Amino acid sequence: MPDSIVVRGGRVLDTTGERTVDVLIEGPVIAAVGDGLRGDRELDASGCVITPGLVDLHVHLREPGHEEAETIETGARAAALGGFSAIVAMPNTEPPHDDPAVVAAVLGAGTRSVCDVHAAGCITNRRAGTELAPMGELYALGVRIFTDDGACVDSAGVMRRALEYAGSLPGAVVAQHAEDTTLCTGGHMHEGEWSSRLGIPGRPAVAEAAIVARDCLLAELTGTRVHFLHVSTASAVELIRDAKHRGLPITAEAAPHHFTLTDAACASFDPVFKVHPPLRSADDVTAIKAGLADGTIDAIATDHAPHAVETKERPFEEAPPGMLGLETALALALTELVEPGVVSLADAVGLLSWRPARIAGLSDHGGPIEPGRCAHLCVIDPTVTWSPDPARLASRARNTPYEGRTLTGRARHTIVSGEAVVVDGEAQR
Amino acid sequence: MRHLLSVDDLGRAELDELLDLGESFLDVTRRNIPKVPALRGKTVVSLFYEESTRTRLSFETAAKRLSADTMAFSVGASSIAKGESLRDTVQTVEAMGVDAIVVRHRSAGAPHRVATWVDAAVINAGDGRHEHPTQALLDALTLRRHRGTGLDGARVAIVGDIRHSRVARSTAKAFAALGATVTLGGLPTLIPESLAGWPATTTGDLDEILGRLDVIYLLRIQHERQDATLFPSLREYTTRYGLTVERAGRLKPDTLIMHPGPMNRGVEIAAEVAETPASVITEQVANGVAVRMAVLYQLLGSGATVA
Numbered sequence: 001m002p003d004s005i006v007v008r009g010g011r012v013l014d015t016t017g018e019r020t021v022d023v024l025i026e027g028p029v030i031a032a033v034g035d036g037l038r039g040d041r042e043l044d045a046s047g048c049v050i051t052p053g054l055v056d057l058h059v060h061l062r063e064p065g066h067e068e069a070e071t072i073e074t075g076a077r078a079a080a081l082g083g084f085s086a087i088v089a090m091p092n093t094e095p096p097h098d099d100p101a102v103v104a105a106v107l108g109a110g111t112r113s114v115c116d117v118h119a120a121g122c123i124t125n126r127r128a129g130t131e132l133a134p135m136g137e138l139y140a141l142g143v144r145i146f147t148d149d150g151a152c153v154d155s156a157g158v159m160r161r162a163l164e165y166a167g168s169l170p171g172a173v174v175a176q177h178a179e180d181t182t183l184c185t186g187g188h189m190h191e192g193e194w195s196s197r198l199g200i201p202g203r204p205a206v207a208e209a210a211i212v213a214r215d216c217l218l219a220e221l222t223g224t225r226v227h228f229l230h231v232s233t234a235s236a237v238e239l240i241r242d243a244k245h246r247g248l249p250i251t252a253e254a255a256p257h258h259f260t261l262t263d264a265a266c267a268s269f270d271p272v273f274k275v276h277p278p279l280r281s282a283d284d285v286t287a288i289k290a291g292l293a294d295g296t297i298d299a300i301a302t303d304h305a306p307h308a309v310e311t312k313e314r315p316f317e318e319a320p321p322g323m324l325g326l327e328t329a330l331a332l333a334l335t336e337l338v339e340p341g342v343v344s345l346a347d348a349v350g351l352l353s354w355r356p357a358r359i360a361g362l363s364d365h366g367g368p369i370e371p372g373r374c375a376h377l378c379v380i381d382p383t384v385t386w387s388p389d390p391a392r393l394a395s396r397a398r399n400t401p402y403e404g405r406t407l408t409g410r411a412r413h414t415i416v417s418g419e420a421v422v423v424d425g426e427a428q429r
Numbered sequence: 430m431r432h433l434l435s436v437d438d439l440g441r442a443e444l445d446e447l448l449d450l451g452e453s454f455l456d457v458t459r460r461n462i463p464k465v466p467a468l469r470g471k472t473v474v475s476l477f478y479e480e481s482t483r484t485r486l487s488f489e490t491a492a493k494r495l496s497a498d499t500m501a502f503s504v505g506a507s508s509i510a511k512g513e514s515l516r517d518t519v520q521t522v523e524a525m526g527v528d529a530i531v532v533r534h535r536s537a538g539a540p541h542r543v544a545t546w547v548d549a550a551v552i553n554a555g556d557g558r559h560e561h562p563t564q565a566l567l568d569a570l571t572l573r574r575h576r577g578t579g580l581d582g583a584r585v586a587i588v589g590d591i592r593h594s595r596v597a598r599s600t601a602k603a604f605a606a607l608g609a610t611v612t613l614g615g616l617p618t619l620i621p622e623s624l625a626g627w628p629a630t631t632t633g634d635l636d637e638i639l640g641r642l643d644v645i646y647l648l649r650i651q652h653e654r655q656d657a658t659l660f661p662s663l664r665e666y667t668t669r670y671g672l673t674v675e676r677a678g679r680l681k682p683d684t685l686i687m688h689p690g691p692m693n694r695g696v697e698i699a700a701e702v703a704e705t706p707a708s709v710i711t712e713q714v715a716n717g718v719a720v721r722m723a724v725l726y727q728l729l730g731s732g733a734t735v736a
Contacts, residue, residue: 193625199537199559199598202622269538313516315536317557 003040010045014367025375028418043413045379051349052367053085053376055356058301065094070306070396076113078326078395080421083411085376086116086365092150098122098133103141114421120145123162127151139169144361147175154181163222171361175227183207188317190263190278203278209235216243228252230303232277234287241296251359253301256332259288271312271319272401289342299356302329306397324400334409379413432544432551435560436602450723451570468497471729476502477533484554488531491721523547528729550728558593565599566720571713581608588614589648592621596689601629618659639679646687647697677702
């Protein structure tokens with residue numbers, strides 16, 4: 001019988017509401033919730049909020065292929081430090097997740113890591129956008145999210161077939177990187193005032209909106225769920241809001257950098273601010289926040305994209321797109337959304353936990369925190385202030401755009417399947 | 430001034446100071462021995478990630494006329510071609526003991542990044558579509574020598590592929606900073622998607638403004654742009670926006686014709702027009718050496734007056 005853990009003195013917050021109680025964990029499950037519980041080991045949660053473990057629908061773990069930037073082990077550790085108990089690994093590895101053997105290897109490495117690692121599968125072979133990947137075989141391994149992320153499925157015909165096909169796989173969702181390639185070719189930042197001033201070729205907002213509009217129509221035609229990855233523009237938010245009002249099976253996520261940074265940051269020419277879709281205008285940031293506040297956007301997902309230091313030392317136009325997110329997402333949501341009153345704490349946790357858990361079909365995750373449930377918990381200290389230091393990140397990469405920014409709130413303890421993998425902000429393995 | 434990365438780095442006073450200095454150096458370059466010892470013992474390296482004979486030669490000539498030692502790195506002849514990172518290359522170069530690095534790069538902002546990694550002065554010799562500040566200075570000097578120190582009220586049209594032009598970005602800023610009114614002319618696909626932040630307005634009708642211009646500044650039309658569906662053909666471009674003999678005939682007699690070179694005669698400018706007295710294109714080249722001497726002197730000079 002493994003040691004039991006009691007999480008003491010915190011305020012529990014889940015889909016059922018809030019109450020101040022202790023949580024007793026025995027083995028991988030929650031054994032009891034109540035006052036005065038006793039366990040072999042105590043984790044102090046006074047002044048803290050105990051929530052279901054956070055769930056990130058969108059991480060790049062780089063293994064296989066670019067282990068110099070991140071591995072499943074280091075990415076999972078970064079996730080746990082960020083309060084996440086489950087993450088979904090995007091398929092743009094080398095080789096990509098278009099092969100059951102690759103997905104099986106990723107999932108196998110995931111079982112040895114400190115949080116639950118799920119794998120998204122490719123929509124098309126080699127993410128080339130032409131022929132369907134073996135979605136059924138990948139589904140049999142547990143894949144529920146299919147995406148060519150990093151590449152948009154540009155062909156309406158291929159997207160339609162993918163949706164029709166995925167419709168035969170219960171719980172499957174097709175996730176689109178909505179940026180029309182023909183409108184973005186050669187582009188490296190948001191097209192607008194700053195791209196014009198800086199002479200950096202742009203990626204226009206309409207490239208996102210055009211694909212979102214089209215795929216809403218295809219979701220309506222096929223009845224298959226479509227999830228929009230990293231929504232970044234006001235026009236896309238508006239289209240998704242309308243589609244949801246019409247009852248279409250649409251969900252959407254937003255990345256922290258799209259509600260905390262604007263394209264003006266690119267004026268430094270530092271490629272740490274280069275990401276696809278790009279940092280947008282201040283109006284877009286406002287619209288993303290509004291979409292998070294009114295439920296149009298269902299989840300905060302990091303699009304954690306590690307890159308080796310030397311690749312981000314190239315000039316802006318030659319550096320790869322992407323930025324780290326796992327270790328800063330919770331703090332950014334608390335600092336930029338909860339503190340200014342854009343969303344409530346409960347809604348922020350919903351965006352980071354139970355709503356993404358539902359999208360990914362992760363029934364063990366997202367709570368509620370009650371006896372018999374899997375013990376995936378995040379204990380948040382909502383008042384601690386800190387500042388991201390690239391040198392101290394658990395990620396193998398260093399490309400955080402938030403160096404030196406003052407943030408409020410952080411995961412203090414993270415418990416995954418009953419194991420305290422992060423205690424007082426320190427990874428335990 | 431520690432680096433020259435963008436025209437934005439220069440206020441009106443600094444612009445005037447550099448141009449005054451440029452005038453002095455123009456006199457130096459016309460002497461029998463066009464050389465001063467101002468930068469003796471200083472080393473200037475040119476680091477060109479993109480082919481450019483004219484700008485590189487102009488900088489090297491400027492450095493030599495100030496008695497600086499010069500070194501040149503160029504693509505294909507160095508570790509650049511072997512895949513060494515930009516940061517490693519510039520730090521290697523700096524370790525050899527250089528005082529200024531002149532950077533030309535196909536990517537916007539590369540000189541700005543270099544400036545964050547080295548102690549040497551960094552001069553932007555053209556970065557992607559972003560800026561080409563010494564081109565702007567030589568253009569401003571050329572214009573000033575014809576119109577006097579204030580460009581106030583001068584009506585300038587910059588015509589051509591503005592969107593993809595680092596020259597347009599820098600020169601429009603410099604002209605506007607010195608008091609000129611700048612209009613951008615060109616096909617809609619060659620005008621920037623946004624003009625916010627540009628000290629200029631745009632016109633879709635070049636013919637309408639031709640007769641009022643004090644300066645028409647033509648940009649090179651790159652042949653490869655045709656493939657990017659930006660305009661149907663060079664012939665159609667010339668018909669709509671080329672400075673043909675017929676259009677040149679509608680300019681005021683004293684309208685200056687400028688071009689940063691190299692020209693596509695017969696495309697953006699008719700061969701005959703480039704040779705008219707109103708064309709100051711070769712003066713621009715000569716002024717280029719003088720303003721680059723001024724920039725090097727300002728960045729590396731000891732503050733001694735020019736002999």
